[in-house]
Amino acid sequence: MRVDVVTIFPEYLAPLDLSLVGKARAAGTLDLAVHDLRTWTSDVHRTVDDSPYGGGPGMVMRPEPWGQALDALAGPHTRLVVPSPVGAPFTQATAHALAAEQHLIFACGRYEGIDQRVLDHAATRMPVSEISLGDYVLFGGEVAVLVILEAVTRLLPGVLGNADSLAEESHGPAGLLEAPVYTKPAQWRDLSVPDVLRSGDHGRIARWRRDEALLRTARRRPDLLAALPPEAFDKRDRAT
Numbered sequence: 001m002r003v004d005v006v007t008i009f010p011e012y013l014a015p016l017d018l019s020l021v022g023k024a025r026a027a028g029t030l031d032l033a034v035h036d037l038r039t040w041t042s043d044v045h046r047t048v049d050d051s052p053y054g055g056g057p058g059m060v061m062r063p064e065p066w067g068q069a070l071d072a073l074a075g076p077h078t079r080l081v082v083p084s085p086v087g088a089p090f091t092q093a094t095a096h097a098l099a100a101e102q103h104l105i106f107a108c109g110r111y112e113g114i115d116q117r118v119l120d121h122a123a124t125r126m127p128v129s130e131i132s133l134g135d136y137v138l139f140g141g142e143v144a145v146l147v148i149l150e151a152v153t154r155l156l157p158g159v160l161g162n163a164d165s166l167a168e169e170s171h172g173p174a175g176l177l178e179a180p181v182y183t184k185p186a187q188w189r190d191l192s193v194p195d196v197l198r199s200g201d202h203g204r205i206a207r208w209r210r211d212e213a214l215l216r217t218a219r220r221r222p223d224l225l226a227a228l229p230p231e232a233f234d235k236r237d238r239a240t
């Protein structure tokens, strides 16, 4: 997957050199480039913002640099992703959809946002997704890109050492929160690991984990339960 990130703070994206995203880049699974929007300015001050039409506080990002950046970077299979407080909520389903794309350009807004005409013009040439991390307000889109790119990259083939992790994790195919996890020692302070997890009975362990996932989801995120099909509550063993 090819990803281009356009921002006025390239150094904000430095964490994308680290850990599993960094390894995916080194392996060629993720072909990522970070660009400074000021590359596409033409004045001596490299201006990217101006005062808003209609008045009001703050500044708005000028359309010209964005238009030239997208002219330079977009191709026939590009989706433009714009992190925004007015965007659609980012979910695991969104991450899967983005992971299936060939080329993503992330436009990191700052100030009061990007001139709307940038998105409107882009939409005549490519699919555009405005995405929100949640109902709170950030200073800009860079943090959102770090979150979105981590969620997307871990879904790319070969990035997770064991793809089985995707099956049981929270918000995975089961649509549940994951069950509690434990490791050695069996006794820690006055707390023990549930005996079933040390039984070696994989059928019992799978049932325990499913039941714990259902209980945890019912207690913490009953809204997720409402979205599940009836068979998700079936107590019979599944074919493994």
Ligand SMILES: N#Cc1c(-c2ccc3cc[nH]c3c2)n[nH]c1N
Binding pocket: 082, 083, 084, 085, 087, 108, 109, 110, 111, 112, 113, 131, 132, 133, 134, 135, 136, 137, 138, 139, 140, 141, 144
């Ligand atoms: N995604 C997302 C966001 C933002 C966000 C994104 C871009 C800009 C540009 C200026 N201010 C921004 C806030 N706030 N809250 C979210 N969930």
